[in-house]
Amino acid sequence: IYKAPGYVDTLRGNVTTVVAPDDAASRRIRSDFPADTRLAYAWKQVGGTRVELAEPTAEKTSFPYREPDDARNFEVNFELTVADAGNQKIYPVTVKVDVESPGNARMTWWFLLVTIVLLVLITFVGARRWRAQGLDLDGQRPAAD
Numbered sequence: 727i728y729k730a731p732g733y734v735d736t737l738r739g740n741v742t743t744v745v746a747p748d749d750a751a752s753r754r755i756r757s758d759f760p761a762d763t764r765l766a767y768a769w770k771q772v773g774g775t776r777v778e779l780a781e782p783t784a785e786k787t788s789f790p791y792r793e794p795d796d797a798r799n800f801e802v803n804f805e806l807t808v809a810d811a812g813n814q815k816i817y818p819v820t821v822k823v824d825v826e827s828p829g830n831a832r833m834t835w836w837f838l839l840v841t842i843v844l845l846v847l848i849t850f851v852g853a854r855r856w857r858a859q860g861l862d863l864d865g866q867r868p869a870a871d
Contacts (some may be wrong), residue, residue: 743823745769745779746786747806751817755808763810772818774802797825 747755759765769782777789803820853863862868 730848736772741791741823742788743777743791743802743821744786744788745802745804745819745821747819749815750804751819754817755815758815759808759810759813766809768807768809770805772803772805775800775823777802791823791825799824 737761749810755765765785769779769787771777771779775791775792778787779787781787797815800819800823802823803822806819808815808817854864856865868870
């Protein structure tokens with residue numbers, strides 16, 4: 727229920743993509759910095775379609791993207807700078823943006839909607855025929871009183 731508004735927004739073509747260190751970068755960060763260290767993060771885009779990050783100084787961030795008419799998946803390259811009191815390292819991170827799936831999801835919803843409408847229509851027509859034959863909705867003759 728809590729994710730429904732985001733799901734509906736995605737079906738409408740508004741894609742929000744999470745930007746976070748991939749597994750390789752996360753392992754390197756853990757090996758380069760002690761576990762009890764307070765770290766500062768800074769994301770910088772270095773290529774691809776220009777995007778606006780929600781929180782460029784958080785460990786994980788995101789960016790919204792409006793699906794174009796000719797939707798194609800794409801990649802955005804970032805440099806994640808991680809620093810503590812005396813050490814600073816830069817890690818490359820590539821984020822894959824999936825803008826094709828919402829279109830496929832919309833097609834699935836249209837198919838489901840058409841299927842439901844057809845089932846209701848078939849049931850309605852069948853019920854009228856059975857009633858014309860003096861049958862109940864379950865296809866049986868009504869019990870005589």
